Amino acid sequence: MNGHFGEFGGRYVPEMLIPALEELERTYSSARSDPDFRKEFTHQLKSFAGRPTPLTFAANLTKRLGGARIYLKNEGLNHTGAHKITHCIGHALIAKRMGKRRLIAETGAGQHGLATAAVAARFGFSCRVYMGAVDIERQRPNVFWMERLGAEVIPVRFGSATLKDAVNAAIKDWIENVGDSYYLLGSAVGPHPYPTMTRDFQSVVGREARRQILEAEGKLPERVAACVGGGSNAMGIFSGFIRDSGVKLVGVEAGGTGTADGRNALRFRSGTVGVAEGYKSYFIQNRDGQLSRTHSIAAGLDYAGVGPELAYLRSRGRVEFASATDSEALSAFTALSRHEGIFPALESAHALAYAMKVAPRMRKSDALLVNLSGRGDKDLFIVARALKDAGFSSFLRAEGRRR
Amino acid sequence: MASAIDERCRALRREGRMGLMTHIVAGYPSPRKTVPIARAMVRGGADFLEVQIPFSDPLADGPTIMGACERALANGMTTKKALAIASELSSGTGVPIVLMAYYNTVFRHGTARFCADAKAAGVGGLIVPDMPLEEEASEHFMRSCKASDIYNIRVVSPASTDLRLRKNARGAQGFMYCTARQGITGARRELDPNLSSYLRRIKRVSSIPIAVGFGISSRAQVQALSGHAEIAVVGSAIIQVIERQGRGGEERAVERFVMGLRRG
Ligand SMILES: Cc1ncc(COP(=O)(O)O)c(C=O)c1O
Numbered sequence: 001m002n003g004h005f006g007e008f009g010g011r012y013v014p015e016m017l018i019p020a021l022e023e024l025e026r027t028y029s030s031a032r033s034d035p036d037f038r039k040e041f042t043h044q045l046k047s048f049a050g051r052p053t054p055l056t057f058a059a060n061l062t063k064r065l066g067g068a069r070i071y072l073k074n075e076g077l078n079h080t081g082a083h084k085i086t087h088c089i090g091h092a093l094i095a096k097r098m099g100k101r102r103l104i105a106e107t108g109a110g111q112h113g114l115a116t117a118a119v120a121a122r123f124g125f126s127c128r129v130y131m132g133a134v135d136i137e138r139q140r141p142n143v144f145w146m147e148r149l150g151a152e153v154i155p156v157r158f159g160s161a162t163l164k165d166a167v168n169a170a171i172k173d174w175i176e177n178v179g180d181s182y183y184l185l186g187s188a189v190g191p192h193p194y195p196t197m198t199r200d201f202q203s204v205v206g207r208e209a210r211r212q213i214l215e216a217e218g219k220l221p222e223r224v225a226a227c228v229g230g231g232s233n234a235m236g237i238f239s240g241f242i243r244d245s246g247v248k249l250v251g252v253e254a255g256g257t258g259t260a261d262g263r264n265a266l267r268f269r270s271g272t273v274g275v276a277e278g279y280k281s282y283f284i285q286n287r288d289g290q291l292s293r294t295h296s297i298a299a300g301l302d303y304a305g306v307g308p309e310l311a312y313l314r315s316r317g318r319v320e321f322a323s324a325t326d327s328e329a330l331s332a333f334t335a336l337s338r339h340e341g342i343f344p345a346l347e348s349a350h351a352l353a354y355a356m357k358v359a360p361r362m363r364k365s366d367a368l369l370v371n372l373s374g375r376g377d378k379d380l381f382i383v384a385r386a387l388k389d390a391g392f393s394s395f396l397r398a399e400g401r402r403r
Numbered sequence: 404m405a406s407a408i409d410e411r412c413r414a415l416r417r418e419g420r421m422g423l424m425t426h427i428v429a430g431y432p433s434p435r436k437t438v439p440i441a442r443a444m445v446r447g448g449a450d451f452l453e454v455q456i457p458f459s460d461p462l463a464d465g466p467t468i469m470g471a472c473e474r475a476l477a478n479g480m481t482t483k484k485a486l487a488i489a490s491e492l493s494s495g496t497g498v499p500i501v502l503m504a505y506y507n508t509v510f511r512h513g514t515a516r517f518c519a520d521a522k523a524a525g526v527g528g529l530i531v532p533d534m535p536l537e538e539e540a541s542e543h544f545m546r547s548c549k550a551s552d553i554y555n556i557r558v559v560s561p562a563s564t565d566l567r568l569r570k571n572a573r574g575a576q577g578f579m580y581c582t583a584r585q586g587i588t589g590a591r592r593e594l595d596p597n598l599s600s601y602l603r604r605i606k607r608v609s610s611i612p613i614a615v616g617f618g619i620s621s622r623a624q625v626q627a628l629s630g631h632a633e634i635a636v637v638g639s640a641i642i643q644v645i646e647r648q649g650r651g652g653e654e655r656a657v658e659r660f661v662m663g664l665r666r667g
Pocket of ligand 1: 108109111112187188227229230233234299301348373374375
């Protein structure tokens, strides 16, 4: 563990945070080789989060597209609705080991915040979640649920009032309170050791998926696709196949509403290498290195940076990148709902949209594995608005009148 | 040529008084007003000027400086314009200029080129808080400072272990920037009660002058540092003076405030 992935990664933070990150790294190193820690982690994943999650063959979608056999790793069946609970349990156990009393988190879609609030309630931490004011507007149900779990949700109004600003606010809180607080970063980003820890915790997804698809298909998949916000679900599933050089790994970024500035979150297309939020990677930024606004219908993908290990794997040609637009993601959402009986999270719908594009061009004997990072319940309001559902909007009006 | 920073530190020692470094965000409150306000600081008695290049995601800054950064960026501030402001101040005020920037600003400009351009602008030292010693092998930032003959000013905090204080002191030039507390920037009324023991720890590992910043807002706090540090740094408190003043009269208000920090 040295925190560098080629030229990417590192620990670019003020001196004030270095002792805390060194302590975190030491604790994690000792936990990693402690069988009791691993046993406890596995036990919590099984008894609390609901692992293993199933691998589902999308028979109807496969038939309709007429190409590769599509498999879904259904992370949406985790407790709290997404893969995020997996690394939250890992981090919470580390926080306990360090004797911390308080968890700090940032959240975009609210899924990471929700998972953090849930582990805080379960393991007895107080919890504060920072969330961009713009994200609160579009993911209000998750705010409600976080508060029911006892977390304090703080709206972040500075900058673009989205995920990157929530990360900033959370880091500042951590700087002020390193003594008793643990920063539970929500993705495979940030200063070392976060990207490594989050990947390691999430790697259970890849191990399960590899075993499950070998069982179902008798061979490895030709391709594995995952949506990429910061990279936690992608690194989780990719790590199971990284040494299988015949398996093509594809990260799917948010194409938003177009290629113009500010309309997407295509870090590898619109971005350049930079250093922000404690790590070096690709960022969407201007010439002077000011981070720019991003857009995606999926709050969890609407982020200016991307995990350093993914930047490295891309530079080595091991992971390829593709994109899906807001409307492609919505179509994929509708298709999966109608044909497979599953609501994907809008983030995950991006990976699915990619799969629907390429499956017809693949052989019928090929297997295409999609990481369905979360379920779509949280996206009720966004989907209802995007689909212009008249019944739902009149319900909302009536609900407004009732209060 | 002797560094203007070293000369000023020696003069302070001779005169037996506490130095004052005042902070300003380039482009705040507007690109036109930064220089006149900085000059007012010097008239008020500032010994050094710390010019911060605004950044969209300033990790170590509290709401006051963050707000100033946002405003400066909305005003169209760029790295090039900030360097031009630094240049104007270095030639026109007679006090040493240090430039504060987050590392992305340096990196995007080109690390070696940034150091050279800052030097050409007459800047005496660079404060880059998110460029720790451990990343030097990848970034060659300190090496670039040396090559351009510009000081690399290290930042340490109360959480720094003695080992880290020693490591940072080894690479430090000009003075060490010691944050008065474990936290982000922002004006406070009281100094941390453990401050003097932490500053003594630094004195034990290095004889380099000490600048103390973060949270300093009053003459009483500046005076409380005397005997423990050589330079007091005041940032957020001055921005608050400018904000309270509103449009017009900022220069007079800043001059009076800075004078008050020195003489009461
Ligand atoms: C369901 C879901 N998928 C994906 C993401 C994107 O994050 P990451 O790239 O870290 O998996 C999020 C983030 O909030 C999410 O909630």
